[in-house]
Amino acid sequence: MESVKLFGTWSSPSSKRVEIALKLKGVEYEYVEEDLQNKSPDLLKYNPIHKKVPILLHNGKPIVESLLIVEYIDETWPGPAILPSDPYDRAMARFWAKFLDEKCWPAMKKAWLSTGEEQEKANEEANEALMFLENELKGKKFFGGDTIGLVDIAANLIALWYGINEELSGLIQQPLTKDKFPNLCEWVDEYTNCSFVKENLPPTDKLAQLYMARIQADKASAQ
Amino acid sequence: MESVKLFGTWSSPSSKRVEIALKLKGVEYEYVEEDLQNKSPDLLKYNPIHKKVPILLHNGKPIVESLLIVEYIDETWPGPAILPSDPYDRAMARFWAKFLDEKCWPAMKKAWLSTGEEQEKANEEANEALMFLENELKGKKFFGGDTIGLVDIAANLIALWYGINEELSGLIQQPLTKDKFPNLCEWVDEYTNCSFVKENLPPTDKLAQLYMARIQADKASAQ
Structure with missing residues (x-):
């Protein structure tokens, strides 16, 4: 078995x-x-x-x-394809997933945890990274097109983080706003409303508490 | 066309x-x-x-x-397969390729460019990373088995670096020695002797000069 x-x-x-x-x-x-x-x-x-x-x-x-x-x-396993079948599209999906892990997420974390001038620079980097993703979503429902694919699953971290946006608003600067990133914000809605994503989201209040404690601890140890 | x-x-x-x-x-x-x-x-x-x-x-x-x-x-393109066909073996090949880029190479670079206590720590990290690769090669000619695969191609950087070992010996500590890493050193020989690798190796003296200049510049700017 x-x-x-x-x-x-x-x-x-x-x-x-x-x-x-x-x-x-x-x-x-x-x-x-x-x-x-x-x-x-x-x-x-x-x-x-x-x-x-x-x-x-x-x-x-x-x-x-x-x-x-x-x-x-x-x-x-069989079932809906997560990666596209065309080699070029597969390479692009892998590229964006890698970009999320290596560029986007580190910039976002740095923007949370730094202060002053360093934070301003990190915010700029995070903005720039998010803008690449914003443009990538132009005219598409998901990064994968009409269905969820590798990049959507990789961008999971943006959706989770957006979900605790409000709770953390006093603590960190939030670059992901609807006026600047309409496509990304719409994507978060679409993505988190898929049944198999929705049933897997961690409780927002518990997640916000955890991140808040981490951010405060990191800021305290950096001082 | x-x-x-x-x-x-x-x-x-x-x-x-x-x-x-x-x-x-x-x-x-x-x-x-x-x-x-x-x-x-x-x-x-x-x-x-x-x-x-x-x-x-x-x-x-x-x-x-x-x-x-x-x-x-x-x-x-058709021709010899670079990744294995079995999904588990593919995942493992991707794992080691990622490991080379994210753990092994950064540790080796740090061991070159740091000094004193920091260098000792970096040497330990590089040693530990190389030892994982050494064990991975046990009983195999290439990381890919009998033929060159993704991990061999990724580990290219170790082969290139080993080739300028002697030229840089006065400048950096070389953890990759035959007594400690017999499998890896044998792999370098096998790999660099494949015709399509051999014809692609950069000239050792030119490469050594370039790295020497870089290491010296990095050390100078770090002081």
């Missing part, structure tokens, strides 16, 4: 990427919540190099790194 | 990755050498986000990021 186990944490956008891909494909799985302050022997055994979640354990074989897991899921 | 153009620089291990993948597949291409101190309008047009090489232009469409280009080449 097939065994599919996911090690994750409820607040991690990366873990959520994997859950959403599994739900999109209709794959049954067992979910194991990890406490990152006290990592389980299984976590350390299955991801000895990075020692982090998510980890997908498929018939006893571990796969790590959220985007690689999503590609694995797409190649392994 | 098909048009394949590669924008690269002779000393870049990332550009070389793409050239080696094209040669492996037997794809004819036009090569355009870029001067990164004076980037061409084409470079800025085809890679407006990262503004760097390599860029593969296939029938007028640009693909960027070396590992993504290599996957694109594998999916587009």
